[in-house]
Amino acid sequence: MKIFSPLRSLSKYSITTFRSDLPAGLSVFLVALPLCLGIALASGAPLFSGLVAGMIGGLVIGLLSGSEVSVSGPAAGLAVIVADSIKGLGSFEVFLTAVVIAGILQLFLGILKAGKFSGYFPDSVIRGLLVAIGLVIILKQIPHALGRDNDFEGEFAFQQLADGENTISEIYRAVVTASTGAVIISLASFLLLFFWEKLAKKGVGFFKNFPGALAVVVLGISLNELFRVVMPDWYLGTSADQHMVQIPAIEEGKSLFSIFYFPDFGALTNPKVYVTAITIAIVASLETLLNLEAADKLDPEKRVSSPDQEMVAQGIGNMVSGLIGGLPLTSVIVRTSANVYGGNKTRVSAIIHGVFLMLAVFLAAPLLNLIPLSCLAALLITVGYKLANPATFRKTYREGIYQFIPFIVTVLGIVFTDLLIGIGIGLVVGILFVLFTNFQTAFRVVRDGNKVLIKIQKDLYFLLKPQFKQALRDLQPGDEVLVDATHASFIDHDIYNILLDFQETAQTMDIKYELKNVSPKKRSLRSHARTRETTISE
Structure with missing residues (x-):
């Protein structure tokens, strides 16, 4: 098995490629930052554990990945499993031991070429996954765009853990309690993105080379700071602190490395640790393989990823993440989509996003905590629309009922349950339809x-x-x-x-x-x- 083939893929890297990967990596970073924090909150884990996992997903898995477009990080689909496991095992440190073991299991699965299982996922289900993720992003980000932040960033479940609402009722609550400042910032961000992308497509130099995502963040910070001076009631920094990016501060008197937690290997005699490890390894591997297939669909160059190499990369990444206090990792379609739509060319964009996360934690937290979530919501909703483009529904419908039914069942399953249950329902229906059509x-x-x-x-x-x-x-x-x-x-x-x-x-x-x-x-x-x-x- 060619474990280091990804390193050879960078041998012909050039400044031209870097010009595409840098803005793409920055776009992924801006999307990943609140998601890493939100998923850590939803998992009942320390906030820094989400950021640590994000760094490892970029710096380690990004380097060794079997894909040029996939980006890894802490996964919303594992949040409930992580929360239950931490409670069941008694401490976060014991849970980290299970993450390390899960990484070892994934590494062996990759060496044994178990990644080829991804070839059995029906295309209709993969297409349904992409559209469903797009719809969920839109539905979940509407409240944040309106200034309501009761739900965790990055949570994809229909029934919300944070406030007992569901996706639909949360939108209703957000409309009723909409913040004027947040609405203005999100609408201005949408308009800026719309015209920015139009001018970039026309080849206008500045708009083509300067990332629109960064322009949106600058606009969001500027408007919010302007509100503080001229319209204090609209200012978001004091009216709802949770509406801002909140990178936790390193406690005074502690070193930069105090953010890291370490596994309790004394728990290796606890059978529950191995049950948790196997659960994480199976679920994370399935989610990664499915997302990898989806990433290949998104890749404009239609490159074919190596699922076995990806399993090796995920295994090494989860081992490292567990060793230094990070959450379990998978390939994540939200980050991957932002990467593709940001114009990436190679895996370097994923590595760049990891570098930015590391700088954010150690150097730039005060500045980044000025970013309103409403402008980031505009970025995510734009990515969601591109994934859930109405043309995809029309195209799949024209392909016939045997493609459309598994597709729409996957979409509805993910939107109205959660990511893992929806994928499971979609896979069962998809495989049944494949068998049925073959039998015919x-x-x-x-x-x-x-x-x-x-x-x-x-x-x-x-x-x-x-x-x-x-x-x-x-x-x-x-x-x-x-x-x-x-x-x-x-x-x-x-x-x-x-x-x-x-x-x-x-x-x-x-x-x-x-x-x-x-x-x-x-x-x-x-x-x-x-x-x-x-x-x-x-």
Whole structure:
């Protein structure tokens, strides 16, 4: 396995590429900053643990990732698991031990090439994931754009942990209690972004090279500071401190490294630690693989990521994160989307976002705490709209009901439950539809008068028993039937027995019945032939 292939991918890096990756990394940083803090709050973990995880997601996983566009960080989908685990294990330090073990498990999964499991995710579900995340971003950020910040930043669940509201009722509360200052800042940010992107697309030099996300932040800070002087009632710094970015201050008299927590390895004898580690490893791995597939869909250059390499990177990242007090990490589609729409070219943008997070913690906290969440909400809502573009709904609908139903079920499942449950529902429905459509073409029955051809066009598995039995029941006395299995490399044992047993039924019904290339040795002979071909080719 080529573990260091990502490092070789940077061998031809140039200043031209850096000009694209720097603003993209800055955009991801501005999106990731409140999310890291919000997810830490939702997880019941120290605030710095979210920022530490964000740094590791950029600096470590960004360097080793199997993708040029994916960005990793603390995941909203794991927040409930993390909160329950910390309570169940008794301390955050014991929980960190489970995170380290989870990272080791992910590393081994990557080495064992378990990442290829991602190839089984139906495209309709991946597309539904992207659209659903876009809708959730929009719905969850509307309250922040209106100045209501009762819910944690980065929480994606429909039923909110922070205030007992749900996504819809929270929007209603936000409209009723809207802050004039926040509304003005968010509307001004939307207008600035709209015209900025228009001018950038027209090739206007300044607007093309200077990141619009940074311009929005400068606008947000400037307007809020102006309100403090000319319209104190609209000023957001005193009316609702939670509406501002809140990087916690390092306690006076303590070193910069006091933000780090360390695992309690004395808990290695506790069986609950291993149960937690396995849970985190499985859930984080599934979420990462699904997001990696989605990242490839977003990538304008249509590069194909290495899921095995990504699993190795995630494993190493979670080991490091656990060792220095960070939350568990996954590939995160919100950060990845901001990265792609920010115009990134390589993984360096993810590393840059990690560098900015580190500078934010150690050097720039007082300045960054002046940023109103309403201007960041405008940035996120813009990303959400690009993900949930109405054109995607129209395109998927035109592709037919077998694509549209798994897609829309995934979208609704994520929006009205939470990320993990919604993905689970979408995957189950998607796989069922894939199986159903495959079964529809596994065999066909052609009738011409009393002549009937049952042509087996691909392998027959036991799930096809009901359809096959029905096809045989539909035969009429006097029919001349040919069952042709020439194109099947495998026939399930149960179906093979059904075919043989029907010979007696055919005689009693006066049906002429012939089997062609249906043999009990069919499977083994084909398997043997394939084995020989593989051996010869090697």
